């Protein structure tokens with residue numbers, strides 16, 4: 410079981426309080442699809458992902474980015490048992506979507522880049538450390554049902 414200090418909890422809650430989920434979700438997913446183009450293969454039903462501007466303008470990418478952020482908010486609300494709260498989501502990514510679990514870290518890295526850019530100097534070393542730990546736990550929970 411992961412332990413969180415009061416400072417870590419406050420730092421992670423602070424990130425969510427300061428960012429706009431819709432635009433951060435959109436930009437992070439778009440960035441992942443652009444920087445790591447092989448991740449596009451899972452989104453064949455999303456229509457035009459031809460180049461960066463098409464990806465940024467694609468409403469399905471925007472909508473799905475928000476879905477990802479809402480899942481992160483669910484993790485925030487269940488910080489003491491993220492693995493349990495993500496069990497069915499992990500199963501879905503493994504058994505139905507067949508997403509290679511290495512891709513979770515790539516999206517997590519994009520989320521960190523976008524959050525850091527939004528928060529500027531407020532994204533201090535200690536905020537980054539707590540945020541990194543949070544995303545590590547999320548990625549581990551998403552990978553849990555793979556075998």
Ligand code: HEG
Pocket residue numbers: 448449451452454473476477480481498501502506508512513516517547551
């Ligand atoms: Mg996944 C669906 C969350 C990484 C590909 N993803 C979903 C859904 C959620 C979610 C909440 C909707 C589940 C449902 O319909 O019940 N995804 C989620 C998180 C993260 C992540 C929190 C990592 C932080 N996903 C991820 C990655 C890929 C991927 C890296 C592929 C590279 N997700 C994927 C696909 C779908 C979902 C293809 C189905 C999309 C659709 O058809 O609407």
